[in-house]
Amino acid sequence: MDFSYTDEQELLIESIDEFVRRSMPDDLITRMYAEQSVPDELTRAYLEAGFALIGLPEEYGGVPCDRVTLGILTERFAHASGCLTPFLNNVLAVNDMIDFGNEEQIRLCLETYLEEGKPLFSLGFSEPGAGSDNASMSTVTRRQADGSFLLNGQKTWVTAGESLPNVLVAAKDEDPSPDNRSMSMWLVPRTTAGLSTSSLHKIGAEIMPFCEMFFDDVVLTEDMRVGVAGEGFKNLMKNYEMERCLIIAQCLGIAQAAMDDAAAYTGERETFGKPIISYQLIQQKLTDMEIALLNTRNLLYRTLWMIDTGQPVRIESALLKRYGAQACTQVASEALQIYGGLGFTTETRLGRIWKDCRGMEIAGGTNEIMVHIAGRQLARRYARK
Numbered sequence: 001m002d003f004s005y006t007d008e009q010e011l012l013i014e015s016i017d018e019f020v021r022r023s024m025p026d027d028l029i030t031r032m033y034a035e036q037s038v039p040d041e042l043t044r045a046y047l048e049a050g051f052a053l054i055g056l057p058e059e060y061g062g063v064p065c066d067r068v069t070l071g072i073l074t075e076r077f078a079h080a081s082g083c084l085t086p087f088l089n090n091v092l093a094v095n096d097m098i099d100f101g102n103e104e105q106i107r108l109c110l111e112t113y114l115e116e117g118k119p120l121f122s123l124g125f126s127e128p129g130a131g132s133d134n135a136s137m138s139t140v141t142r143r144q145a146d147g148s149f150l151l152n153g154q155k156t157w158v159t160a161g162e163s164l165p166n167v168l169v170a171a172k173d174e175d176p177s178p179d180n181r182s183m184s185m186w187l188v189p190r191t192t193a194g195l196s197t198s199s200l201h202k203i204g205a206e207i208m209p210f211c212e213m214f215f216d217d218v219v220l221t222e223d224m225r226v227g228v229a230g231e232g233f234k235n236l237m238k239n240y241e242m243e244r245c246l247i248i249a250q251c252l253g254i255a256q257a258a259m260d261d262a263a264a265y266t267g268e269r270e271t272f273g274k275p276i277i278s279y280q281l282i283q284q285k286l287t288d289m290e291i292a293l294l295n296t297r298n299l300l301y302r303t304l305w306m307i308d309t310g311q312p313v314r315i316e317s318a319l320l321k322r323y324g325a326q327a328c329t330q331v332a333s334e335a336l337q338i339y340g341g342l343g344f345t346t347e348t349r350l351g352r353i354w355k356d357c358r359g360m361e362i363a364g365g366t367n368e369i370m371v372h373i374a375g376r377q378l379a380r381r382y383a384r385k
Ligand SMILES: Cc1cc2nc3c(=O)[nH]c(=O)nc-3n(C[C@H](O)[C@H](O)[C@H](O)COP(=O)(O)OP(=O)(O)OC[C@H]3O[C@@H](n4cnc5c(N)ncnc54)[C@H](O)[C@@H]3O)c2cc1C
Pocket: 123, 124, 125, 126, 127, 128, 129, 130, 131, 132, 133, 156, 157, 158, 159, 160, 205, 210, 359, 360, 362, 363, 364, 365, 366, 367, 368, 369, 372
């Protein structure tokens, strides 16, 4: 077992740190949260520095790497900047299109990405009546006599839904009833007649706002379908495992940033004439925070290594997501506590980090759904022979 970084990974870490020092000063990050967006110059700088290409296949102009390295990139970027950014979602979306799209759709998606550093589309899967239970979605397409389709329904919590030029919509084919498992993916331009949006106000991760989307007799043509007709549900599930790993890599990075701040503060802040680190209750907090970070990191990289070595990670990715999101939220919460009253202001980044981590206990599959995924499988794994 080798826990050390390769020379290339060391170099990657150094270049991320350097990029963040140069391009992401604290006041810019504060502004990004306030303005709920990432400036185009920063997205382009990220692209020009080469980070955006890491993890994409070579034939599409990317710089392929193993999943462990993608995890390191994600964790380190979040750690160095102390914030969540859309860059990771972008590379995942492009990879989704490479997996499911036809040549024309992939070309279009990559052209946009390589030029602007942004994906072509947001992901419209969840509905007001169907989040965890995606199969119960009722957004539906119905074929018309002229061969076109009419799309009707509503999506919600669509991240970047109002800023990206298209949305990848999952919709039932013909029949919206819960027993109908046949669904397809459609790439729908945001300006299509009949599509409207309404902003939702997040309590955290404000850099990436989300919105509701309404589809009212939106006309689709066959060439807007992404992937095989009827197999949308399979596609929807396929990339969740990797997404969950990278969500936790992000949480881990920002929780580590909270740990950095809080641990340093314990040596600086004095009460009753002594630095607060002299109190065992504070020492215990740091100890438990470090254990939570180490456990999350070990679970994360072991799961990514399993993916790299072709092993199934249905259970492991669910265990990681459930444990890691809660552990990182707890680390951020304790960091805030260590700062006392100051922690509960916007003078530090701890409240922001806590809220960002908290959202990840819901996004990409809730804590409870991770039990739903792992629990029964674990019983099977441990069944007596
Ligand atoms: C930051 C953020 C970004 C997001 N981005 C997107 C996006 O880009 N695109 C998109 O489509 N969606 C997005 N979502 C939506 C997200 O996928 C859903 O919120 C999530 O899947 C949960 O669905 P729900 O909110 O409908 O909760 P529900 O499914 O209604 O669940 C309600 C509660 O019941 C629990 N529960 C549900 N079923 C079970 C069960 N079987 N056993 C035990 N407990 C259960 C849940 O864990 C939860 O606590 C985002 C959400 C967040 C927070």
